[in-house]
Amino acid sequence: MATDDAVSNDAENSWRKIASGMWTANNNPADRWTSCRSAIQYINLFLANADKVKWAKAEVVAQMFCDREKAEAYGLRAMYMYYLLEAHAGYTEDGVLMGVPILTEPEAAGSNFNVPRSTFVDCMKALKEDARLALEGLPWEYGDAAEMQRLSAKYAGADQGKVTRVFGANFIGRMSGKVVEAFVAKADLLAASPAYSDQSGVDWKTAAASAAKVLNHIGGVDGMDPTGWTWYCNVDDIEKLSPTESPAEILWRGERAKSLSLEEDNFPPTLYGNGRINPTQNLVDAFPMLNGYPVSHLSGEYDENLPYANRDPRLEAYILYNGCKAGNTNKEIFTAADGTTNDALNKVVGRSTRTGYYLRKLLRQDISLDPNAKADQYHYTPRIRYTEIFLAYAEAANQAYGPQDKGGNGYSAYDVVKKLRHRAGIGRDNGDAYLESIKNDQAKMAELIRNERRIELCFEGFRFWDLRRWKSNLTETAKGMNISGTRYTPMEVDKRSFSEYMYYGPIPYSEVLKYDELKQNQGW
Numbered sequence: 279m280a281t282d283d284a285v286s287n288d289a290e291n292s293w294r295k296i297a298s299g300m301w302t303a304n305n306n307p308a309d310r311w312t313s314c315r316s317a318i319q320y321i322n323l324f325l326a327n328a329d330k331v332k333w334a335k336a337e338v339v340a341q342m343f344c345d346r347e348k349a350e351a352y353g354l355r356a357m358y359m360y361y362l363l364e365a366h367a368g369y370t371e372d373g374v375l376m377g378v379p380i381l382t383e384p385e386a387a388g389s390n391f392n393v394p395r396s397t398f399v400d401c402m403k404a405l406k407e408d409a410r411l412a413l414e415g416l417p418w419e420y421g422d423a424a425e426m427q428r429l430s431a432k433y434a435g436a437d438q439g440k441v442t443r444v445f446g447a448n449f450i451g452r453m454s455g456k457v458v459e460a461f462v463a464k465a466d467l468l469a470a471s472p473a474y475s476d477q478s479g480v481d482w483k484t485a486a487a488s489a490a491k492v493l494n495h496i497g498g499v500d501g502m503d504p505t506g507w508t509w510y511c512n513v514d515d516i517e518k519l520s521p522t523e524s525p526a527e528i529l530w531r532g533e534r535a536k537s538l539s540l541e542e543d544n545f546p547p548t549l550y551g552n553g554r555i556n557p558t559q560n561l562v563d564a565f566p567m568l569n570g571y572p573v574s575h576l577s578g579e580y581d582e583n584l585p586y587a588n589r590d591p592r593l594e595a596y597i598l599y600n601g602c603k604a605g606n607t608n609k610e611i612f613t614a615a616d617g618t619t620n621d622a623l624n625k626v627v628g629r630s631t632r633t634g635y636y637l638r639k640l641l642r643q644d645i646s647l648d649p650n651a652k653a654d655q656y657h658y659t660p661r662i663r664y665t666e667i668f669l670a671y672a673e674a675a676n677q678a679y680g681p682q683d684k685g686g687n688g689y690s691a692y693d694v695v696k697k698l699r700h701r702a703g704i705g706r707d708n709g710d711a712y713l714e715s716i717k718n719d720q721a722k723m724a725e726l727i728r729n730e731r732r733i734e735l736c737f738e739g740f741r742f743w744d745l746r747r748w749k750s751n752l753t754e755t756a757k758g759m760n761i762s763g764t765r766y767t768p769m770e771v772d773k774r775s776f777s778e779y780m781y782y783g784p785i786p787y788s789e790v791l792k793y794d795e796l797k798q799n800q801g802w
Contacts, residue, residue, distance in 0.1 A: 279291060279293040279294055279297070279555060280293040280294070280296055280297040280742055280774075281297075281741040281742050281745060281752075281774075282558060282560040282561070282741075282745075282754040282755075282756055282774070283557065283558060283560065283561045283732070283736055283737070283741045284555050284556055284557050284558055284561070284633075284637075284737070284756075285556050285558065285632055285633060285756050285758075285771055285772050286554055286555065286556070287552075287553055287554060287556055287627075287628055287629065287630065287631065287632050288552075288554055288628060289628070291554075292305075292307040293307055293742075294772075296308075297772065297774050297775065297776070298772070298773075298774075298775055299775030299776075301776070301780060302784075302787070302802075303784035303785065303786060303787035303790070303798070303802045304786065304787035304788065306783065306784060306786070308365055308742070308783055309365065309783075309786060310361050310362055310364075310365040310366065311362070311365070311366060311378075311785065311786050311789065312786070314358040314359075314361050314362045314365075315358075315362070315378075315381075317354070317358050318355055318358050318359075318381060319381070319384060319385060321351045321354055321355045321358075322355075322381060322382060322383055322384040322385075323384040324347075324351050325348060325351050325352075326383065326384050328344055328347055328348050328351070329344065331344065333347075336440065337435075338433055338434070338435045338436045338440060339436075339440050339443060339444060341433065342429075342433055342436065342440070342441070342444040342445070343444055345415040346415055346416065346444055346445065348411075348415060349411065349412045349413075349414065349415025349416045349453075350412070350415075350416065350452060350453040352408040352409070352411040352412040352415075353408070353409065353412035353416065353453040353454075353457065353458040353461075354453055355408045356405045356406075356408040356409045356412065356458065356461055356462070356465075357453075357457075357461050359378075359401060359404060359405040359408070359465075360405060360461050360464055360465045360468070362377070362378045362401075363377050363378070363398065363401055363402075363405075363465070363468065363469075364468055364743055365783045366378055366782075366783050366784070366785055366799075367398050367401070367474065367782065368781075368782025368783065368784075368799030368800065369782065369799060369800050370395075370797040370798070370799060370800065371797070371798075371800055372797075374397065374477070375397065375398040375399075375474060375476075375477035375478065376395040376396070376397055376398060376797065376799075377395060377396050377397060377398045377400065377401030377402075378395055378396065378401060379393040379394065379395055379396060379796075380396045380400060380401060380404045381393070382404075391792075391793065392792075392793040392794065392795045392796075393793070393795060394795040394796065394797070395785075395796060395797060397477075398469070398474060398477060398478055398479075399477070399478065399479040402465065402469055402478065402479060402480060405462070405465055406462065406465075409458050409459075409461070409462050412453070412455075412458045413455050413458055413459070416453065416454055416455040416458065417429065417445050417454060417455055418454065418455040418456050418495060419450065419454050419455070419456055420445055420446060420447055420448070420449040420450045420452065420454055421442075421445070421446050421447025421448075421449075421450060421522070425445070425455075426438065426441050426442065426445060426446075429441050429445055447522045448521075448522060450521070450522045450523065450524070451521065451522075451530075451531070451533075454530075456492065456495060456529060456530075457529065457530045457661075457662065459488070459491055459492045460492050460529055460530070460662050460667060462488050462491075463485070463488040463489040463491070463492055463667055463670055463671075464662075464666075464670065466480050466484050466485040466488040466489075466674075467485045467488075467489070467670045467673065467674060468747055469485070470482045470484065470485040470674060470677075471747035471748060472747070472748055472749045473746060473747045473748070473749050473781050473782070474747065481678070482674045482675075482677040482678035483674075483678040483679075483685070485670070485673075485674035485678075486671055486674035486675040486678045486679070486685055486687070487685075487687075489667050489668075489670045489671035489674060489675075490671055490675075490685075490687040492529075492667050493664070493667055493668065493671060494687070494688075496526075496664065498687070498688050498689045499668075499689045499693050499694055499697045501526075501664070502664070502665075502668060502697050502698070502701065503525065503526035503527040503664065504701050505527070505701075506525075506526070506527030506663065506664065506665050506701070507592060507595070507665070507698075507701060507702050507734060508595060509525060509527045509528065509660060509663065510639060510640050510641075510642075510657075511595075511641075511642060511643065512525065513642075513644065516534070516655075516656050516657075516658065517656065519534050519656075519658070521533075521534075526664075527660075527663055527664055527665065528660050528662075528663060528664070529661075529662040529663060529664050529667065530660075530661040530662040531658050531659060531660050531661055532658055532659035532660075532661060533658065534656050534657070534658040535656065535657065535658070536654045536655060536656050536657075537654060537657055538645060538647060538652070538654045540640055540641055540657065541641050541642065541645045541647060542647060543555070544636065544637045544640075544641055545604075545605065545636075545641065545647060546598065546604070546611050546613075546620075546621040546630075546631070546636045547619070547620035547621055547625075547626065547629050547630060548609060548611065548619050548620060548621050549604060549605045549609065549611075549647060550647035550648060550649070551647060552628075552629055553621075553629055553630060553631055553636055554637075555636075555637040555737065556631045556632050556633040556635055556636065556637075556758070556771075557596075557597045557633060557635040557636075557637060557736075557737075558633050558635070558756045558757055558758065558771070559633065559634070559635075559757040559758050559759050559768055559769075560754065560756060560757050561597070561732070561736060562585075562593065562597060562599070562635065562759070564729055564732055564733060565589055565590040565592060565593040565733060566578065566589075566590050566704065566712070567579065567580060567588055567589060567590070568588045568589060568590060568591070568703070568704065568705075568707075569588070569704075569705055569707065569708050569711065569712070570699065570704045570705030570708070570710045570711060570712040570713060571711070571712045572712070575712065577711070577712070582766060583764065583766065585759070585766055586599055586600075586601075590702065590703075590704055590733070591702055591703045591704075592702050592733055592734075594638075595638065595639065596637075596638055596639035596733075596736060596737070597635050597636075597637070597638055597639070598611055598613075598635060598636040598637065598638045599613065599634070599635055599759075600612060600613045600614050600617075600634065600759075600761050602638075604636075604638065604643055605643055605645075605646070606643060606644050606645065606646050606653070607646075611636065613631050613634045613635065613636065613761065614634070614761035614762060615634075615760050615761060615762050616761075616762045616763065621636075623758070623760060623761070631758075632758060632771055632772075633756070633757070633758030633759065633771050634758045634759040634760065634761060635758070635759070637737060639736065639737050640737055640738075642655045642657065660738075663735075663738075665698070665734050665735070666735060666740075668694050668698065669694070669698075669727065669730065669731045669734065669735070671687075671691070671694060672691040672694040672695055672727045672730075673691070673724070673727050673728070673731070675687070675690060675691040675694075676691035676720060676723050676724055676727060677720075677724065679691075680718075680720050681716075681717050681718060681719070681720055681723040682717060682718065691723060691727065692713070692717050692723065695713060695723070695726060695727060695730060696710060696713055698730055698734065699713065699730070713726070728744075728748070731744065732744075746780070746781045746782070747781075749781055752774060752776035752780065752781075753773075753774045753775065753776055754774060755770050755771075755772065755773050755774065756770075756771045756772040756773075756774065757769060757770055757771055758770075758771045777801060778801075779799070779800050779801025779802065780801070782799045782800075783799070784798065784799055784802035785797075785798050785799060785802070787802075
């Protein structure tokens with residue numbers, strides 16, 4: 279809601295506020311300094327004491343538990359370093375790309391807390407060293423047969439029963455080898471991006487190789503889940519989920535639980551929701567035509583009088599537009615300015631849409647918020663989707679090798695994009711003619727990959743960070759669609775106010791005041 283993808287109808291929303299020019303070093307909803315550094319402190323305390331714990335009576339089991347728990351801690355520390363770099367790395371006034379202070383020992387009352395920031399390069403080295411230590415002690419996935427055999431051979435005296443006790447499928451959901459490798463891929467993509475690449479020590483080839491390392495475990499593009507683009511509403515998958523499994527699309531997920539909160543926040547008013555997230559016309563325009571051509575291309579045959587006809591199926595799956603049916607009663611939703619219900623454009627301040635659109639993605643339509651017949655359903659949070667890693671590979675491989683060069687990985691950026699679009703139903707009748715027309719053009723392929731990332735990962739917390747690592751335009755005005763009768767008129771909704779230095783987030787103002795060794799990023 280601080281980007282060109284959506285606005286909020288809540289005037290007090292912190293992201294809406296910073297998008298209007300209120301982002302400061304002491305008003306920062308993107309802050310991760312305190313939470314991630316606190317987590318690292320607890321991890322360091324654990325690592326300092328893990329060898330003192332009696333994990334089990336059997337010596338070999340105790341050793342396996344100790345090794346595994348320490349490896350998880352290293353993996354988590356790498357993860358928190360990634361989040362800190364994403365939120366707080368930046369260039370100081372002397373032009374050096376800095377990260378955060380690197381702490382590998384627990385701090386105590388007598389510790390020196392006035393520690394300078396380490397360079398981005400050194401932070402990446404620390405992250406990758408933690409990842410290396412984690413991968414030494416973790417299976418690729420808990421319960422995996424090949425990994426169980428490998429671990430049996432690693433620990434003398436550990437029969438299959440003992441290995442299962444420590445590394446069995448009951449622990450799926452914890453930090454594992456594939457999660458660690460995924461965070462390395464995410465970190466390398468960040469570091470290779472335009473905002474960091476000149477001083478990060480990481481290039482696009484490295485980023486492509488890191489993503490490929492994850493994807494090769496599932497067979498590359500052949501392992502792409504054909505229903506992965508609708509993971510949030512694949513009811514059969516969600517209902518059947520046990521604690522020890524994940525759908526093919528999901529690399530790492532949170533717990534499954536019944537709730538109504540997402541729908542309460544984002545269903546339109548006539549479905550008893552608050553309509554909080556309002557997708558923009560900017561995002562709607564990013565969805566191509568069904569034949570694969572952009573709406574701006576003549577071959578797309580876009581009709582401005584029928585703007586939602588013959589569009590990418592993901593548009594209707596992710597965004598609720600005028601005339602769509604929604605909810606467990608399949609109710610028709612009218613968002614037009616001349617609509618008669620509270621779903622209409624700007625009908626009720628703080629509840630109705632400001633753009634002419636409501637959110638559909640993430641929400642289960644079989645939920646009921648009717649006070650007389652409430653019905654919740656299961657949800658889960660995908661911490662990492664394989665689609666994210668496929669898109670990371672496509673972006674890096676295209677920059678490193680060009681659109682069709684496989685770089686020794688068995689699949690190219692073009693292969694990934696073609697498969698992603700095909701599974702969504704794009705260009706099936708014409709062989710995706712638009713993709714074929716640009717498959718030898720690196721710049722146009724890069725543009726398409728960014729657009730596919732925007733669509734596939736929308737509303738999952740990526741756009742704000744992506745625009746900044748790409749050093750893209752942060753000030754594009756958020757637009758909506760005013761519909762009156764049969765007339766469709768694009769309109770401005772929210773202007774964005776960001777300065778160029780905001781490609782990099784600030785160090786918290788309170789920390790800079792306390793510790794003179796902490797250098798602030800430029801501009802803050």
